Amino acid sequence: MAAEQVARPVSSEGGPQTTIETNQQSARGNVVNDFSIQVATVNGSGSQSANLVLLRSIFRMGIPVSGKNLFPSNIAGLPTWYTIRASKDAYIARKKEIDVLIAMNPETWQEDMLSLPPGAVAIYEESANLQQLRGDVACYPVPFDKLTAAVCPEAKLRKLVKNMVYVGIAAHLLKMDMAAVEGALRKQFAKKVKAADLNWAAVQAGYEYASANFTKHDPFVLEPMNETAGKIIIDGNTAAALGCVFAGCTVAMWYPITPSSSLVEGFIDLAKRYRIEESGKSTFAVVQAEDELAAIGAVLGAGWAGARAMTATSGPGISLMAEFAGLGYYAELPGVIFDVQRTGPSTGLPTRNQQCDLLSVAFLSHGDTKHVMLIPGSVKECYEMAQTAFDLAEQLQTPVFVMSDLDLGMNNWMSEPFTYSDKPLNRGKVLSAEDLKRLGGFARYKDVDGDGVGYRTLPGTDHPLAAYFTRGTGHNEKAQYTERPDDYFNNMERLAKKFETARSLVPRPEVVQTGKAKIGVIAFGTSDFATRESRDQLRKEYRLETDYLRIRAYPFTSEIHDFIASHERVYVVEQNRDAQMLSLLKLDVKAEDVVRLRSIRHFNGLPIDARSITDDLVTQEGI
Amino acid sequence: MATPPVTSSAETSKAAPKTNRIGLQVLDYRGGKTTLCAGCGHNAISERIIDAFYEMGIQPERLMKLSGIGCSSKSPAYFMSRAHSFNSVHGRMPSIATGALLANHTMQALGVSGDGDTGSIGMGQFVHMLRRNLPIIYIIEDNGVYGLTKGQFSATADIGSKLKTGVINDLPAIDLCAMAIQLGATFVGRSFSGDKKQLLAMLKAAIAHNGTVVLDVISPCVTFNDHEGSTKSYKYMQEHEEAIAEIGFVPYFQEIDVEYDPGTTIDVKMHDGSHLRLRKLHEGFAPTDRVASVSALMAAHANDEVLTGVFYVDTAKPTFTELLNLVDEPLATLPDARVRPGKAVLEEVMQRLM
Ligand SMILES: Cc1ncc(C[n+]2csc(CCOP(=O)(O)OP(=O)(O)O)c2C)c(N)n1
Numbered sequence: 001m002a003a004e005q006v007a008r009p010v011s012s013e014g015g016p017q018t019t020i021e022t023n024q025q026s027a028r029g030n031v032v033n034d035f036s037i038q039v040a041t042v043n044g045s046g047s048q049s050a051n052l053v054l055l056r057s058i059f060r061m062g063i064p065v066s067g068k069n070l071f072p073s074n075i076a077g078l079p080t081w082y083t084i085r086a087s088k089d090a091y092i093a094r095k096k097e098i099d100v101l102i103a104m105n106p107e108t109w110q111e112d113m114l115s116l117p118p119g120a121v122a123i124y125e126e127s128a129n130l131q132q133l134r135g136d137v138a139c140y141p142v143p144f145d146k147l148t149a150a151v152c153p154e155a156k157l158r159k160l161v162k163n164m165v166y167v168g169i170a171a172h173l174l175k176m177d178m179a180a181v182e183g184a185l186r187k188q189f190a191k192k193v194k195a196a197d198l199n200w201a202a203v204q205a206g207y208e209y210a211s212a213n214f215t216k217h218d219p220f221v222l223e224p225m226n227e228t229a230g231k232i233i234i235d236g237n238t239a240a241a242l243g244c245v246f247a248g249c250t251v252a253m254w255y256p257i258t259p260s261s262s263l264v265e266g267f268i269d270l271a272k273r274y275r276i277e278e279s280g281k282s283t284f285a286v287v288q289a290e291d292e293l294a295a296i297g298a299v300l301g302a303g304w305a306g307a308r309a310m311t312a313t314s315g316p317g318i319s320l321m322a323e324f325a326g327l328g329y330y331a332e333l334p335g336v337i338f339d340v341q342r343t344g345p346s347t348g349l350p351t352r353n354q355q356c357d358l359l360s361v362a363f364l365s366h367g368d369t370k371h372v373m374l375i376p377g378s379v380k381e382c383y384e385m386a387q388t389a390f391d392l393a394e395q396l397q398t399p400v401f402v403m404s405d406l407d408l409g410m411n412n413w414m415s416e417p418f419t420y421s422d423k424p425l426n427r428g429k430v431l432s433a434e435d436l437k438r439l440g441g442f443a444r445y446k447d448v449d450g451d452g453v454g455y456r457t458l459p460g461t462d463h464p465l466a467a468y469f470t471r472g473t474g475h476n477e478k479a480q481y482t483e484r485p486d487d488y489f490n491n492m493e494r495l496a497k498k499f500e501t502a503r504s505l506v507p508r509p510e511v512v513q514t515g516k517a518k519i520g521v522i523a524f525g526t527s528d529f530a531t532r533e534s535r536d537q538l539r540k541e542y543r544l545e546t547d548y549l550r551i552r553a554y555p556f557t558s559e560i561h562d563f564i565a566s567h568e569r570v571y572v573v574e575q576n577r578d579a580q581m582l583s584l585l586k587l588d589v590k591a592e593d594v595v596r597l598r599s600i601r602h603f604n605g606l607p608i609d610a611r612s613i614t615d616d617l618v619t620q621e622g623i
Numbered sequence: 624m625a626t627p628p629v630t631s632s633a634e635t636s637k638a639a640p641k642t643n644r645i646g647l648q649v650l651d652y653r654g655g656k657t658t659l660c661a662g663c664g665h666n667a668i669s670e671r672i673i674d675a676f677y678e679m680g681i682q683p684e685r686l687m688k689l690s691g692i693g694c695s696s697k698s699p700a701y702f703m704s705r706a707h708s709f710n711s712v713h714g715r716m717p718s719i720a721t722g723a724l725l726a727n728h729t730m731q732a733l734g735v736s737g738d739g740d741t742g743s744i745g746m747g748q749f750v751h752m753l754r755r756n757l758p759i760i761y762i763i764e765d766n767g768v769y770g771l772t773k774g775q776f777s778a779t780a781d782i783g784s785k786l787k788t789g790v791i792n793d794l795p796a797i798d799l800c801a802m803a804i805q806l807g808a809t810f811v812g813r814s815f816s817g818d819k820k821q822l823l824a825m826l827k828a829a830i831a832h833n834g835t836v837v838l839d840v841i842s843p844c845v846t847f848n849d850h851e852g853s854t855k856s857y858k859y860m861q862e863h864e865e866a867i868a869e870i871g872f873v874p875y876f877q878e879i880d881v882e883y884d885p886g887t888t889i890d891v892k893m894h895d896g897s898h899l900r901l902r903k904l905h906e907g908f909a910p911t912d913r914v915a916s917v918s919a920l921m922a923a924h925a926n927d928e929v930l931t932g933v934f935y936v937d938t939a940k941p942t943f944t945e946l947l948n949l950v951d952e953p954l955a956t957l958p959d960a961r962v963r964p965g966k967a968v969l970e971e972v973m974q975r976l977m
Pocket residue numbers: 692693694695696713736737738739740741764766768769770771772777
């Protein structure tokens with residue numbers, strides 16, 4: 001690590017700070033709208049509402065903000081951290097350093113305190129005496145229990161209400177707009193007026209305690225901006241669910257697994273609201289399956305019969321879906337599979353983030369199988385790509401995987417509002433009874449149009465020549481069983497051609513290029529935010545210009561090949577150990593371009609941050 | 624169901640050929656030439672399926688044929704070519720059928736499986752299909768072995784039965800019918816591929832039923848399990864088959880003329896108006912009582928009898944697709960306007976998120 005040259009202190013992840021420099025901006029005055037808050041609690045303690053109120057209050061003040069929940073695979077009793085980042089420059093990746101700690105968990109508060117950088121703020125339960133651990137942190141001890149008891153006579157509710165006290169303390173210390181806080185809180189409790197009043201009283205108690213007892217001795221403040229007007233806050237899973245509702249998805253079959261469950265649950269909520277007709281009957285069917293084998297089987301069965309069908313899962317479910325995924329590819333069945341990735345291998349860290357299923361999904365199943373993957377890089381793309389996925393699946397008659405991840409799927413992100421698509425749904429090449437009458441028959445797997453995609457019919461088509469035999473065994477153009485070498489070969493070649501058609505149809509990458517930089521950076525999905533921020537760090541701190549390309553789909557389109565070929569060195573940033581995207585690129589690019597590729601990987605279960613990328617890149621560049 | 628045919632594929636013959644009630648000939652229900660061994664029980668079952676759908680006058684285009692993997696699962700290629708067919712993966716046909724029926728709940732579904740396909744690798748999906756009462760006729764072509772992988776024991780092989788190689792099975796058989804009754808199937812029976820009359824009557828009643836039909840059809844594998852010491856051979860079946868009741872079936876489109884004795888015969892009115900007449904032949908016959916039906920099966924096992932016939936019928940329980948409260952038309956082909964909410968809806972959602 002090039003620590004000497006870095007303007008800001010660098011710490012190893014989670015460990016205590018080694019440099020003694022105080023926050024570099026404190027000497028110059030306030031740090032405005034550019035810091036992170038971490039709330040350390042116990043899961044099951046009901047802190048989520050308080051954290052969302054904090055997040056939404058900052059949003060209401062017009063300040064760009066993002067929130068991340070680092071939670072354990074457990075229902076109650078283990079440590080949880082919620083991190084909020086306010087950023088006037090609209091950086092929404094995780095910030096490595098914590099600036100304001102709200103330490104509510106006795107199990108971790110010592111360690112939480114020790115890992116703060118010098119100059120940080122700590123708000124904690126008075127009796128914890130954390131000030132004796134660090135002389136270089138601004139300490140604000142609070143008698144939480146006493147304050148809570150005063151506003152909440154009902155002992156049962158105190159555990160929950162206590163969380164709102166820290167909202168009040170933070171509101172005062174960070175100079176938040178109390179009207180924004182109240183607005184956020186009342187929205188949070190919507191119709192539950194009594195609960196809202198009680199919680200608001202707790203916020204005020206915290207606020208008043210802080211104003212009566214604390215003299216501010218830290219630089220962190222929030223000032224109103226005008227950067228969030230008209231924006232929305234949503235998590236990626238709900239955004240994808242919304243995409244499914246507007247894509248006309250009619251069948252969903254799923255098996256619950258973190259971090260994907262809220263996608264289907266979101267679909268159920270939205271579909272119940274918007275997809276039930278006046279007759280009271282549904283235009284959708286959602287079924288909880290016995291396992292992921294059944295979930296993907298039903299998706300393919302429904303796709304075969306003509307429905308827009310989806311499932312959502314994560315790594316372990318993907319593994320179970322392997323055999324069916326191959327059938328989907330070979331028998332050419334549409335279907336959409338959301339893979340909300342989490343840390344593997346095996347059960348791994350089920351509630352932590354990773355981009356680790358790229359290789360297994362790209363080739364999911366045995367034999368020469370290849371799949372189309374769409375890779376959303378924002379909540380807006382979760383919404384849009386959900387729709388694209390259904391179109392592509394039917395257009396290409398193949399399973400399409402949407403590669404989201406826990407960070408994108410389960411965390412709240414600020415976004416431009418989503419736009420409505422007026423384009424008719426693309427239902428692909430389907431022949432009707434009238435078509436068959438006119439054509440006098442059809443051959444299911446014949447490449448009539450030269451794009452590798454044949455015409456299909458749906459069960460129930462009222463014509464004696466409509467039916468064909470779908471199978472995972474060798475088949476010829478007429479879908480008849482065959483073991484003939486030429487039939488097998490030609491069919492596989494056609495499938496390869498179809499994959500080339502996919503290459504021309506999938507979302508193209510986003511390219512940010514000056515044409516002058518020698519260094520290119522490639523990222524995708526949730527590595528995007530930190531990579532953008534890192535490019536700014538490289539420019540400001542090292543005067544290093546980089547070009548940038550964000551991959552949005554597999555197979556790779558020509559822009560990706562061109563980008564690699566036109567840079568001396570190209571860093572591929574990703575969140576897994578084995579450089580899976582780099583491996584896919586190596587298989588695809590020209591041999592002479594492979595040597596240009598470098599790797600930056602982040603895989604400790606936490607979302608990637610800009611500083612880690614910057615440090616790694618400058619080290620590899622020998623700067 | 625009773626829609627007239629689009630065309631008849633054999634309009635050329637001079638003497639008016641024999642047709643069914645919708646004007647189709649048996650020919651219209653035929654499939655490709657079988658590639659199974661001569662004498663394989665599965666072929667006889669395919670023949671009965673053809674007869675049953677022909678006699679019931681089902682439009683072939685209204686049927687989806689689904690199967691797993693095995694010799695048995697190949698057989699949908701050998702009957703009713705005018706019906707869409709899906710030969711899927713080993714043991715996982717129920718999920719394909721589930722998805723297909725969700726996509727289009729107006730279709731009829733026929734699943735063909737084997738004892739290996741159902742009783743081992745496919746057990747998980749099989750039991751959940753039963754529990755849901757998916758509207759499908761699910762036929763297990765049961766030969767006690769894995770035919771396609773050359774004769775290993777399956778989970779329906781009886782304890783003490785012998786392979787050609789002399790290997791003895793020392794594990795108890797799973798009775799798929801008992802399991803189906805217990806777990807929620809609403810029409811459960813067992814037959815024998817060699818018993819033309821019984822199997823045909825059962826298939827016709829199955830077509831008239833709305834819900835999960837499980838038919839465990841003993842279907843000897845002449846190549847790997849038809850020898851002395853097998854309990855799934857033609858000879859063993861001829862010696863041990865014991866019908867629980869005589870099956871009479873009167874389809875809804877035929878006049879009921881035969882009288883029956885309510886003392887010995889149970890009359891079941893089927894979903895489509897057909898009548899199933901079951902004349903008791905065996906102790907413990909009580910086709911509307913799950914507990915009695917399962918115990919009759921268990922008693923038969925203890926006596927080395929292979930009980931056949933319809934063991935259980937429930938015509939009242941709603942099917943899985945009915946429970947889902949779907950619109951009347953197939954979900955698969957609803958127009959855009961019915962599956963994509965308008966722009967105002969998106970705007971409303973966006974407002975809530977601001
Ligand atoms: C995942 C998987 N494992 C194993 C096989 C090999 N296999 C093919 S058919 C079969 C058994 C079929 O037995 P059964 O269902 O009884 O059908 P039968 O051939 O006896 O009619 C097996 C094990 C397979 N196709 N797929």
